[in-house]
Amino acid sequence: MPRIFHLIAVFVLVGSAVYLYRVKYETIYLSEQVAKLKRDIAREKDAISTLHAEWQQLNSPERLQKLAHANSQLTTLRVHQIAGWAEIPDRSTTVDMIGDKLLSLGEDHPSSPSAHSGHARVKVPSTASEGPSNEN
Amino acid sequence: MKIDHRLFDMARAEPLAVGPDVLLRPSLFVRIFQSLFRMRIHKSGGRILWLGFGFIVFYGLIVWKLAMLALYPGEVQKIAFPSEATATARPDILDRNGTVLATDIKTVSLFAEPCKVLDADEAVEMITAVLPDLDPRRLREKLASDRCFEWIKRELSPQKQKEIHNLGLPGLGFTAENKRIYPNGSEAAHVIGTADIDNTGISGIEKYIDGQGLADLKGAGLNIQSDDLKPVALSIDLRVQHAMRDELQKAIEKYKARAASGVILDATTGEVISLVSLPDFDPNFPAEAQKVDAINRIVVGTYEMGSTFKALTTAMALDSGKFTINSTLDARAGIRYGRFKIGDFHPQNRILTVPEVFIHSSNIGSARMALGVGIPGHQAFLKKMGILDRLQTELPESAAPQLPKRWSELSTITIAYGHGLAVSPLQAVMATAALVNGGYLIPPTFLPRTPEQASAMATKVISPETSEAIRYVMRLNATEGTARAAAIPGYFVGGKTGTADQSGKSGYDNKTVLTTFMAVTPADKPRYLLLTMLDDPQAVEGTYGYRTAGQNAGPVTGLILERVAPLLGLVPRSEPPVMPFPTMVKLGAWGTK
Structure with missing residues (x-):
């Protein structure tokens, strides 16, 4: 019986040594990874703050104003250019000038399908609804 | 021959004399294995002694090495890392809409350890070739001194850093520093104020920030990182x-x-x-x-x-x-x-x-x-x-x-x-x-x-x-x-x-x-x-x-x-x-x- 215990003890000892070895080297490897990642993060952060500074430098109002003056026709906003909702006029009804003209000339209103080739588009919806019937 | 034979016989015969035990006799492999762990005082005494001796030698070596390291530390090769940012970080300053008014960027500064510089004249010549704006006479004075720290040039560009690095001169080192940047130029300059090359606020809100405990933290020797610091928002609207x-x-x-x-x-x-x-x-x-x-x-x-x-x-x-x-x-x-x-x-x-x-x-x-x-x-x-x-x-x-x-x-x-x-x-x-x-x-x-x-x-x-x-x-x-x-x-x-x-x-x-x-x-x-x-x-x-x-x-x-x-x-x-x-x-x- 004691020999069995000895045997178990030896296996446990060897096993734990192997395990410890592995854990130790894994830890070293991981902490190297952590250090590397930390370094990378710090580098990225530095890069971000540099880019932030550069972004703001490029977007500084003075520079934008110079560019706007050089490259666009826009001028400074005047107060009369600002309007409230109430001052915006309603959308006007669209005027079909050609249709009106045709009517005044006494032409047929495009009700008959064969009138003009120009009215083909008007025709399309009606024929299209006929086309794919419920055969399927 | 006869005796041998007899001995052989005895050896052979002995187990036989045991009689029925012969049937229980373990196989050769098991016996060898068992003998490894057989605890017999007359046998194990010598083994323990050897083992003890081995341990004493082993630990003795460790103690010896420790003592040598403690007595002659100079032999140890020390690996020097550039310290994190000498000019410490300052919090960003934002306007009331969160636009950046002042921020830190990392720059690299060149320093020398004159006590390690081998040939000051050669070093001066090579450094001024890369950085022509340095005064050669002052640089020579710095490098020939027996001090162990001198700034050569603050805020180098990455290109110049590489060139200096490639010179391969001993006793030169780089360190990362924070540099204060005001991306909007003169905009709101009177409110923001300025910070000097050591990133200490000298006027305006910059000085106010130092008065709010930042200077104390620095004084206590804490190495402040920029992400430890909350940005300071102002009431100013940049637009x-x-x-x-x-x-x-x-x-x-x-x-x-x-x-x-x-x-x-x-x-x-x-x-x-x-x-x-x-x-x-x-x-x-x-x-x-x-x-x-x-x-x-x-x-x-x-x-x-x-x-x-x-x-x-x-x-x-x-x-x-x-x-x-x-x-x-x-x-x-x-x-x-x-x-x-x-x-x-x-x-x-x-x-x-x-x-x-x-x-x-x-x-x-x-x-x-x-x-x-x-x-x-x-x-x-x-x-x-x-x-x-x-x-x-x-x-x-x-x-x-x-x-x-x-x-x-x-x-x-x-x-x-x-x-x-x-x-x-x-x-x-x-x-x-x-x-x-x-x-x-x-x-x-x-x-x-x-x-x-x-x-x-x-x-x-x-x-x-x-x-x-x-x-x-x-x-x-x-x-x-x-x-x-x-x-x-x-x-x-x-x-x-x-x-x-x-x-x-x-x-x-x-x-x-x-x-x-x-x-x-x-x-x-x-x-x-x-x-x-x-x-x-x-x-x-x-x-x-x-x-x-x-x-x-x-x-x-x-x-x-x-x-x-x-x-x-x-x-x-x-x-x-x-x-x-x-x-x-x-x-x-x-x-x-």
Whole structure:
């Protein structure tokens, strides 16, 4: 019986040594990874703050104003250019000038399908609804 | 042979003699394995001894090595890492919308350990080849010394760093440092201030931040990283700041002024939205800030504010109860005082009501109001309005007002129309804000503040009725009086002009003037106060030969207002407000009918 215990003890000892070895080297490897990642993060952060500074430098109002003056026709906003909702006029009804003209000339209103080739588009919806019937 | 044979037989025979045991005999492999762990004292004694000896040798070696390491540490190769950033991190400074005003970027600096430099002459030659702007003589002195640390060059470009690195010189090293960057250049320079090459704040908010504990942390030797620090937000709006600066720059050109400055204050919270003082400086080059001309005129300069002070005088007169909005003042002739005679710039030569005194900017009328209140009352009122004491803000810079040496009746007369008492413009703006916002004096700030925080620290200085009267006369001045140039339609602007003679070597001369304009918008429910100041503007084309505030500071204020109002979220109204001044109408004040 004691020999069995000895045997178990030896296996446990060897096993734990192997395990410890592995854990130790894994830890070293991981902490190297952590250090590397930390370094990378710090580098990225530095890069971000540099880019932030550069972004703001490029977007500084003075520079934008110079560019706007050089490259666009826009001028400074005047107060009369600002309007409230109430001052915006309603959308006007669209005027079909050609249709009106045709009517005044006494032409047929495009009700008959064969009138003009120009009215083909008007025709399309009606024929299209006929086309794919419920055969399927 | 025989004996051998016999021995062999014995050995063989012995187990046989055991008899039945032979059947239980273990296999050869098991026996060998068992013998490994057979604990027999006569056998194990020797083994334990050997083992013990082995351990003693092994640990002895470790102790020996430890002792050697402790005794001769010089043999150990020390690996040097560049220390993290010598110039420590500072928090970012943002404007009220979160736009970056100041931030840190990492740069690399070159240092030398002269005690490790082998050949100083060779090193000098090679370094100056890469960095031609270094002085070779000074560099040689540095490298030939026996010190162990010298800066060679701060803030290298990555390209130069690589070139220096490739020289392969011993005793040179690089270290990462933080460098302060102000991406908007001169914009808001007076508020932000500057930091020196060691990233220590030396003026403006930068110095204020150091005073808030950052310097203590550094002093304690803590290595501060930029992400440990919360950004500092200001009350400044960069867009408004730029618009104002741009317009003031144009004003300097147009009116050939020596300097221009302006400030926008939120009258409800005391936040400074924009502060411009021209000429200014670029905080990226801290040396520029030392120019005499580049002082912060709004905070550090003190000026006799001229007629804009009449708002204070009028409020004092009304709030004292000795005058009402309908009181009349005799402006038929100037006031004689000793050898002085006080007259009006736009003489009316008749009896004026209080609103008329204001819109005609009558010195005589204002002086009579102040005399009616009396010297002690005048002093007490100005004291209450914070005019007689040094105004402290977050900015480390401040200026004490210059009071008359002896406050005589003449002092009261002149101070009534803004001469004889020099105050910082920010102080005047703070007092005027209290006059129009319902009577609450709120100390101005450069940090964001909510209306609740503001009302918690506000002191009530005048009655709401007096405040309404001041708003009324300022609005009246923008429709009928000298402030018309700034009355942008839709924003219901109120205002007051001021043109002060500047005192030269021999007292006042009327060669140079300081023109000011104080605007409030919207006048029925004040939100913003805008002050514009032009130093020594000239009469130019389009000003009809005048150089008074109504011809220069007024129109400039109008331009600024028109440009910044949309940024400030003010909506122009097509219809004027209904009954903006009910009390004035009830009292039947001049101009309401």
